[in-house]
Amino acid sequence: MSQKRVIVIGAGASGMTAAVFAARQGADVTLIEHGKRAGKKILSTGNGRCNFSNRYMDASCYRSEVPDFPMKVISRFPLEMTLDFFRDMGAVFRERDGYLYPYSGQASAVLDILCSEMEREKVKLITECETEHIADRNGSLCEYRVETSRGVFLGDSLIIATGGKAAPATGSDGSGYRLAKQMGHHIIKPLPALVQLRCRERFFSRLAGIRTEASVTLYSCGQILARDQGEVQLTDYGISGIPVFQVSRFAARELDRGNAVEAILDFYPVAGFDETEKMLHSRKMLCSNRTAENFLTGWLHKKLTSVLLREANIRPDVPVKELRDTDIHRLTALIKEFSTEVTAVNSFDQAQTCSGGVDVREIDPETMQSRKKRGLYFAGEIMDVDGICGGYNLQWAWSTGAIAGTHAAL
Numbered sequence: 001m002s003q004k005r006v007i008v009i010g011a012g013a014s015g016m017t018a019a020v021f022a023a024r025q026g027a028d029v030t031l032i033e034h035g036k037r038a039g040k041k042i043l044s045t046g047n048g049r050c051n052f053s054n055r056y057m058d059a060s061c062y063r064s065e066v067p068d069f070p071m072k073v074i075s076r077f078p079l080e081m082t083l084d085f086f087r088d089m090g091a092v093f094r095e096r097d098g099y100l101y102p103y104s105g106q107a108s109a110v111l112d113i114l115c116s117e118m119e120r121e122k123v124k125l126i127t128e129c130e131t132e133h134i135a136d137r138n139g140s141l142c143e144y145r146v147e148t149s150r151g152v153f154l155g156d157s158l159i160i161a162t163g164g165k166a167a168p169a170t171g172s173d174g175s176g177y178r179l180a181k182q183m184g185h186h187i188i189k190p191l192p193a194l195v196q197l198r199c200r201e202r203f204f205s206r207l208a209g210i211r212t213e214a215s216v217t218l219y220s221c222g223q224i225l226a227r228d229q230g231e232v233q234l235t236d237y238g239i240s241g242i243p244v245f246q247v248s249r250f251a252a253r254e255l256d257r258g259n260a261v262e263a264i265l266d267f268y269p270v271a272g273f274d275e276t277e278k279m280l281h282s283r284k285m286l287c288s289n290r291t292a293e294n295f296l297t298g299w300l301h302k303k304l305t306s307v308l309l310r311e312a313n314i315r316p317d318v319p320v321k322e323l324r325d326t327d328i329h330r331l332t333a334l335i336k337e338f339s340t341e342v343t344a345v346n347s348f349d350q351a352q353t354c355s356g357g358v359d360v361r362e363i364d365p366e367t368m369q370s371r372k373k374r375g376l377y378f379a380g381e382i383m384d385v386d387g388i389c390g391g392y393n394l395q396w397a398w399s400t401g402a403i404a405g406t407h408a409a410l
């Protein structure tokens, strides 16, 4: 049998993995990248340290219109196989609370070993190459004809691994959706995910710079959309930090439907409402020599206290011993249920990933092959699957890349 020709479009985490796996099956692999170099986004992952996966992995770590699709795929190329893949290329890991990083702490190490493996497997990487048109079933000559700014490439199978629209400066400008549509696929509207939330209230300009432990609960139409807890950052336009990133995709989708979204921040999530109120009453005795502006000093951030007092209609110069039960109750409600209206999410420029993408009902989870076109495969973020923070998006890229690459070459 003649050697199978596999074309991969997009040299990110998923496309490079797909290229390596296809080449290891003996295929002749061409990897087309429109940027100057491969894997630019990998360099910015995990703040330059590349949190490439996580020991803890279940369905709750991924979102999709088809909730069981992501784990069906990942179970075919799970963490252990991912670690073997990297070990075989010489990688050594370090782990913190289940979060996995390269031992050197350098994202560039992950990119370097992938590039050198592609070289070893004789993957033909064509950079600065724009895909202009894809045609399938070109007579009996080949299945796919990819017309690009650097010539025409013919392949027996084609893998689209162009990423989504998040962080377009790294190359993922959404052009892959056009290619998928050309092949008859339906795209679920891509929206920014793992991103900051913009809020309406003007007091945020006075809260900017605060980092505090808090829980964030999103509500819309009287329903809880999502909740998370951790270090929240208050900014001049709204809220940020890991817990905000984790819930952001729900805000984006709800706002896109035209629904109002409210975020409730709990600045003391370690205790319930009544316990917090009791604490404030005891504090009133303990700090009776202070004025209100210092009532929470030693507990909450000073800038936060000043906004809480203003929202509770308590003057900062009131002696603590004169605070009434109703003042304490209002203050408790603000500490435990600080409400803010989410008006928007930040743009794709700031987002770490995308929710939405190619509808996964049109993709076979066992092979990543299109259910619409034989010989067409998808890998990575271009699909309607987004992971939470913690290495899950890269794991999605490795798993889908390995599966698509292997099957495209069979």
Ligand SMILES: Cc1cc2nc3c(=O)[nH]c(=O)nc-3n(C[C@H](O)[C@H](O)[C@H](O)COP(=O)(O)OP(=O)(O)OC[C@H]3O[C@@H](n4cnc5c(N)ncnc54)[C@H](O)[C@@H]3O)c2cc1C
Pocket (backbone or CB within 6 Å): 009, 010, 011, 012, 013, 014, 015, 032, 033, 034, 035, 038, 039, 040, 041, 042, 044, 045, 046, 047, 050, 051, 052, 053, 129, 130, 131, 161, 162, 163, 164, 166, 167, 170, 171, 172, 173, 174, 175, 176, 351, 352, 353, 379, 380, 381, 382, 390, 391, 392, 393, 394, 395, 397
């Ligand atoms: C700042 C930041 C930090 C992150 N940190 C983490 C982390 O620590 N852990 C984690 O799991 N995830 C992280 N992510 C998410 C993760 O990086 C992505 O989900 C993952 O890289 C997606 O891989 P991909 O191969 O699907 O797409 P991409 O990495 O986006 O790669 C797509 C490639 O295709 C190319 N391309 C696009 N269109 C075309 C076209 N038409 N023709 C040719 N080439 C094309 C692009 O130039 C790009 O090189 C982070 C993301 C960002 C932005």
